Amino acid sequence: MxxxxxxxxxxxxxxxxxxxxxxxxxxxxxxxxxxxxxxxxxxxxxxxxxxxxxxxxxxxxxxxxxxxxxxxxxxxxxxxxxxxxxxxxxxxxxxxxxxxxxxxxxxxxxxxxxxxxxxxxxxxxxxxxxxxxxxxxxxxxxxxxxxxxxxxxxxxxxxxxxxxxxxxxxxxxxxxxxxxxxxxxLEALDQQFTDGLAAVTKRDIVVSHQAFGYLSRDYGLNQVAIMGLAPDAEPRAQDLLDIAKFVKEKGVTTIFFEELVSDQLAKTLASEANVGTDVLNPLEGLTPKQEKAGDDYFTIMQRNLQNLRKALQ
Known part of the structure; x- marks a missing residue:
């Protein structure tokens, strides 16, 4: 370059x-x-x-x-x-x-x-x-x-x-x-995450892309990622089997995926483990639909919080 x-x-x-x-x-x-x-x-x-x-x-x-x-x-x-x-x-x-x-x-x-x-x-x-x-x-x-x-x-x-x-x-x-x-x-949003995640009964989140380390560290969650820090870092078949086992053992009910990359692996894993899927947005960019709808950092982060609370109850 x-x-x-x-x-x-x-x-x-x-x-x-x-x-x-x-x-x-x-x-x-x-x-x-x-x-x-x-x-x-x-x-x-x-x-x-x-x-x-x-x-x-x-x-x-x-x-x-x-x-x-x-x-x-x-x-x-x-x-x-x-x-x-x-x-x-x-x-x-x-x-x-x-x-x-x-x-x-x-x-x-x-x-x-x-x-x-x-x-x-x-x-x-x-x-x-x-x-x-x-x-x-x-x-x-x-x-x-x-x-x-x-x-x-x-x-x-x-x-x-x-x-x-x-x-x-x-x-x-x-x-x-x-x-x-x-x-x-931002301070109000921080407080919403602190309060909103304080009383959830589960702490494990399984995500398609390893993008939630800081969120997990700051609010007491445990992130397990299907793919690495770069969303195109492909997992091995054994990795998927290991995560499917983790999902069943920990009682995980939701596999999270994001909009800007393929959701195929997340949905394959969810099907294998017989659990649901939902969106957890790493906010790396807006989709055209989100931009048109007037979404911003705060609306998407609040949606993330709602989806986390729903999955971790």
Whole structure:
């Protein structure tokens, strides 16, 4: 990927993009911001309000693990003032991408997961999931799905707020007001999960994609995943047999799947174990239907809580 990015960078510099601060702020005075995927886009728009213009790189309906940037994405970033990415290994392409933007750009970068106690590896996953491919070996060292827990989302929101104040202190009062409103909603959501999961009789969740480690850690659940941290990490037949046995022994009644990847394995396992299926959304992106319906981080997380409570009673 690096040669392509270097080539594109040269073209951008020749065109006068990315080398001058004059182009980095929109003509209407708003700050140009680029985010890598939906949860960051949502937080950036909520905190930035009318003072920012946020562009999200990964389109609606696309799974972030499957996405890589194109030259137009590099050009978008080169004309921005702020680039917000998750970090923790989610965007494996980000180092080459930022190298392609070039040191001459005035782009400020923010790793939204900074300050979160990251989960390294997963013994439960190692017991049940398939052989790691070389392509995903590094990704399995750290669980990148920080945003799925409201407790982590609070830290990410603060990191984004701090970045806005740093690059645009003139609008700090606006950012303060917007951030406080978002923080209060995230704190309320955190309390809803704490209260809502405190009294459930079961603690084991079986999921198609190992995306709920932070949620499980923060609210006392035990995650068992059919697939790994990357949703295309295929399990072996023995893994499915082991999980089916676990489901029966633990009295698990629901296998959770998600919308942006195939539900075939989850439904096959549910059929084998004679249990039901339901959605647990890792919020890696909205589907076109959800976007049209006006869903957002909060409505989907509240639906997750309802589905968890129903499955764990």
């Amino acid at each position: 690096l040669p392509l990015l270097v080539t594109v960078t040269a073209a951008l510099l020749l065109a006068g993009c990315g080398s001058s601060g004059d182009n980095l702020q929109a003509k209407d005075g708003r700050v140009n911001v680029v985010t890598t995927f939906y949860p960051l886009y949502f937080m950036a728009t909520q905190i930035g309000g009318e003072d920012v213009r946020v562009t999200n790189l990964i389109p609606t309906g696309v799974e972030p693990h499957d996405w890589t940037p194109k030259s137009r994405d590099l050009q978008e970033a080169s004309q921005a003032q702020l680039f917000i990415y998750n970090g923790a290994g989610l965007e494996g392409w980000v180092d080459d991408f930022l190298h392609g933007v070039g040191s001459s750009s005035a782009l400020k970068t923010v790793e939204a997961s900074d300050g979160i106690q990251l989960i390294h590896g997963n013994p439960e996953h190692e017991e049940h999931a398939g052989e790691e491919t070389e392509e995903h070996a590094d990704e399995h060292d750290v669980d990148p799905h920080t945003w799925v827990s409201p407790k982590s989302a609070l830290i990410m929101a603060e990191n984004i707020y701090d970045a806005y104040v740093s690059i645009d202190p003139a609008h700090q009062a606006d950012y303060d007001r917007n951030y406080q409103a978002l923080k209060e909603k």
